[in-house]
Amino acid sequence: MEIERQQFDVVVIGAGGAGLRAAIEARQQGKRTAILCKSLFGKAHTVMAEGGAAAAMGNVNSDDNWKVHFRDTMRGGKFLNNWRMAELHAKESPDRVWELEAWGALFDRTKDGKISQRNFGGHEYPRLAHVGDRTGLELIRTLQQRVVALQQEDAERTGDPEAYIKVFAEFTVTRLLKDGDAIAGAFGYWRENGTLVVFEAPAVVLATGGIGKSYVVTSNSWEYTGDGHALALLAGAKLINMEFIQFHPTGMVWPPSVRGILVTESVRGDGGVLRNSEGKRFMFDYIPEVFKDKYATTEEEGDRWYTDQANNRRPPELLPRDEVARAINSEVKAGRGSPQGGVFLDVSTRLPAAEIVRRLPSMHHQFKELADVDITKEPMQVGPTCHYIMGGVEVEADTGAAAVPGLFAAGEVSGGMHGSNRLGGNSLSDLLVFGRRAGAGAAAYVDRLATRPKISDEAVEAARQEALAPLERTGENPYELHQELQRSMNELVGIIRTSREVSEALGVVGKLRARAKNVGAAGGRIYNPGWHLALDLRNMLLVSECVARAALIREESRGGHTRDDFPVMSPDWRRKLLVCSASEDGQDVTVEEQVQPAMRDDLIVLFDRDELKKYLTEEELADFDAVAKEAS
């Protein structure tokens, strides 16, 4: 069987927001760039993002600026964030959003013709640039069309539209290839015909998104099998913060086949409220100590906030996602849930029907088509759904570079930016800011190289055998293994965790990994989903093991990691990051503690001492006092 060969300067794996933005940047820096997308071009999971892209443009409230956004992001992540990433993100997001507009994006407008911005959980001011509730689609389409525009430029210049940027649609990567310690390329297959391909490239950008398909109830699409996380591990890179998984508070709960599909946070940002079976707005009972002074304590004050934000505090429905998800979980457990096992999310009594349809068109459509519910007339039923992993490849903030030379990562597959919990709206802006930086980082790396890396025949042969192995076996059904993994992760390493359950999950994952070696796929190589799933299983199992191991070690509750047996947030644990690595064959996963670097002086003084003392150790507070004294 012939193996196809391709040569590029930069190979971007993943074609969501981060991947496309990285590829655009690499091409703009003159690099020959390949975009490998697991689905068709323009179908990536980014289209699912609804609410908007957070950027402190100050169009709606001129008090907003990068410092406020930075503070909100650190608070949302419970101060575990990589502060340099949070800083770059807050500073650069506005430019990244404006740039989209120059590439043809059409955001909703303010009265004076600027980009409109909406409220969202954890953001102090209206900050999310949006298009109704389909902002992710606008973002992906704009970037897709920007790639096409660059191809048109190249066609005019060279006669070949694909001379500098080429899209490989429905293409899956199974291995990164190295020359010594450094990246030399990637190996994978075309879904369409099963042809195997070696990409020879000195730089690879991972932009593969998340891992949600390891859970049953998830808002994630089929592509989210942790490919980039696993590829990075297998190539010798490290993953951080893998214990932190965001369960979005509002997923659909009925009908069963759509359980987990996202109900945008904009429903709450635009006035929607959460009620239990007794009709009570229960979120007022769940405002945590660290946020006590920032949220309304009465319904009246919360309601006034929508029209007068200067003189009122925001309603607690707009607490960060981890808080709201845990509250819903508690209400359901206490027997105050809705008939179909969630709670009620009501916008029908809060806004006129026409306004609901205008502001939340895709929610209106989704509930009508899938659940026979008219959200302008009755409440929705919602519950937590696995949505986003904060953990990912450990990267250098400024360039997106991973520990392996030539390897870069951006977007959900990278770790650090969001700490222990991501704020809504910070994902789309993260993709743009760090997609661009990773693309630039990869281009600069290629410029610095004296010689091109080489790929050995042995490495290619090993990758070939690994990819084709499931087709040569008549073993277990990959679909059954996948379902077992999803159920176990959901039940045992879900929103609330205990040492006993997580240990049990590790046992299950271990057994599934042994069984996965015998998974077989019937049929041929042309568009064979059984074969594809058999290959994806390796990634899901490896990543699930990282999640469970890290979750077992972190003995505290913070953001997207809640331990029933260690319910309190610990300042000592805030200083520690858990770092996963794996052996080359992926058989041994190890987790080590690493010290979280202290925040730069000029950034930490942006916070009040009263707030910091909720998060920092005594020793850190003493350091802060010294810095603050010097500054004053």
Place this chain on the structure above:
Amino acid sequence: MSYKAKFRVWRGESGEGKLEDFTVEVNEGEVVLDIIHRLQATQAPDLAVRWNCKAGKCGSCSVEINGKPRLSCMTRMSTFSEDEVITVTPMRTFPVIKDLVTDVSFNYEKARQIPSFTPPKDVKPGEYRMQQIDVERSQEFRKCIECFMCNNVCHVIRDHDENKQSFAGPRFLMRIAELDMHPYDVADRKDMAQEDHGLGYCNITKCCTEVCPEHIKITDNALIPMKERVVDRKYDPLVWLGNKIFKRSSSKTG
């Protein structure tokens, strides 16, 4: 609640294939894509279907169900009676790769032939000012999830492969309209719509509008207004005369 449904699914690759019969479990609240997935997991592990978000937002899972173009993730089983045979076939206008998966590269080629958004050179990022009412027309078209069902159903190419060369299909004629109505686009797109992309082939039967899962009024709001813009240019006697006398260049008008 659950029952056994009768499915007929197109199976085959490289130009050959046939309908295969299946009996398969259906549970409350499920959609056609759930049933296809159950077939994969229990009876036909290599059955090919393209899908992604399973929430009607990505436009990947377009097929024909009982002969009608539909997103399989948004077609509820409760819309069929329990004894009805449900036939699922690939989109007819595009070549089949395998089973329910078609080669939609036609659409990506057309997308690349349409000149991109062309703003005036002197507007910098951050300086754009547009009123909501002025962006709404193009925003409607940008709701498109590129399921390509409009192009699939359009009779100009559905049974006439020979027209594919000269006709971009409703999806991309709408893209031209979207750019033409963009407040900051300065390119002239009228002649191009008619001459390069076959706007004239459209005889407004509105099949595209009917199948659009986003309920975009493709014909009424994009294609007809675009035709009017072309007509204004082409057949307005004053413009004609102007062109004759002054060799008027095709600057953007209207």
